[in-house]
Amino acid sequence: MDSKQDTIVEIDSKSGFCFGVINAIHQAEKALEETGSLYCLGDIVHNGAEVSRLNSKGLVTISYEQFKDLHDCTVLLRAHGEPPETYEIARQNNITIIDATCPVVLALQKKIKNAYKEAQKKNGQVLIFGKPGHAEVIGLLGQTENSAVVVNKIEDLDSIDFSRPIVLFSQTTQNIHDLKIIQDEIARRANEAGNNDFVCHDTICRRVANREADLISFAKKFDTIIFVSGKKSSNGKVLYDICKKINENTHFVSHSSDLDLIDLNPLKSVGICGATSTPKWLMEEIANKVKEINSLHNDK
Ligand code: SF4
Missing domain, CATH: 3.40.1010.20 (4-hydroxy-3-methylbut-2-enyl diphosphate reductase, catalytic domain)
Structure with missing residues (x-):
């Protein structure tokens, strides 16, 4: 394949939000449609780009310290789950809980x-x-x-x-x-x-355990792997390490702007995958930027 040939760019169909995260985001969006504003205890998902998108719709991320000071309002609990103490504080402070703890x-x-x-x-x-x-x-x-x-x-x-x-x-x-x-x-x-x-x-979680075998076969297929995840995601860290072991040419990326720091020339084939907390729209955005970078190289 010569450097003028189009780069193959493929997004891993099995990467992206798990049902626990999809449910939490769905519950947040539903409440936001009704009220225009909602507190969420901690980041709803360990992905900064998705948190920013929801923040712009009215989701306000609060810390545990802030939670303790709140009264008479509604707070969403994310998929990670909470200790009994959180429910006790909510009860004492008359806080209505939207419980999006993953089943x-x-x-x-x-x-x-x-x-x-x-x-x-x-x-x-x-x-x-x-x-x-x-x-x-x-x-x-x-x-x-x-x-x-x-x-x-x-x-x-x-x-x-x-x-x-x-x-x-x-x-x-x-x-x-x-x-x-x-x-x-x-x-x-x-x-x-x-x-x-x-x-x-x-x-x-089987959603995580089964990812490994799929990710190994995906990572083998491409010259370069762009692994998309928020830096705080522990699932992201585990899955990135798996890709890196299989394909040394694996790069960790949190935003499309991170691609500027990677030498992506020449590219033959690029696989784009991510964690269970990585939004599909972000992987698509990154795939488009990879294609753009490649066409600029080819025009030189
Ligand atoms: S346990 Fe965690 S990874 Fe599994 S579905 Fe629930 S939120 Fe997702």
């Missing part, structure tokens, strides 16, 4: 709450494999009165008493292979301590 996260919260009750009866420990400080993890921790231990890497296991019962859950957006590594290490140490009461629940 998958809601089910996980219930599972963890029940496991915590069981663990208490036998001096057990609840572990959550996830990113410390992540909104979903804060919501999950809240189900255990903040007593669960968040583990993110092998070193975090050093604080665990392996002679006591252990139950492990995963944040929905974690990498399945990393969970397996943590699970195996816990099993090994528990076994060494003579403890056979260890249960691991793989609670990674």
Whole structure:
């Protein structure tokens, strides 16, 4: 293929918003149509471009500190879920909640709450494999009165008493292979301590887990991969790493202007994909800019 030939640019049909995020945005847009203004506790999605689009329609992102000071208004809770404390503050301050917690996260919260009750009866420990400080993890921790231990890497296991019962859950957006590594290490140490009461629940969202195989075959097909995601998205980080492993020529992009920082010449084929929090319209915008850059090169 010579450099004058048109670049093949393809958007991954399986990339983009998951149903949890689509539902949260749908609920926000519906409320905004009725009232013209709505508070959202934290970014509705970890994608700055989509947040800006909704902000321009009247969505106001608030922090937890701001939430505590609000009274007699309506606040949307995003797909990540919230700890019980958030609902208690809403009750005390007469705040109406639009609860857009993803049903998958809601089910996980219930599972963890029940496991915590069981663990208490036998001096057990609840572990959550996830990113410390992540909104979903804060919501999950809240189900255990903040007593669960968040583990993110092998070193975090050093604080665990392996002679006591252990139950492990995963944040929905974690990498399945990393969970397996943590699970195996816990099993090994528990076994060494003579403890056979260890249960691991793989609670990674299937929407995320199944993305990996699809993304690997997509990333292999192109010379260059443009991975589109907000910098705050943990799902984005996991999926970007997968693409980068398969195709070294993978670039992380959050806005179409980020393309200016990448040497895109010469281009033969470009695959555009993203996280579960990446809007389709942004991938389309980036695909158009890649085509534009390429036609400028070809005109030289
Ligand atoms: S990634 Fe899965 S669990 Fe998380 S919001 Fe989307 S559908 Fe729900």
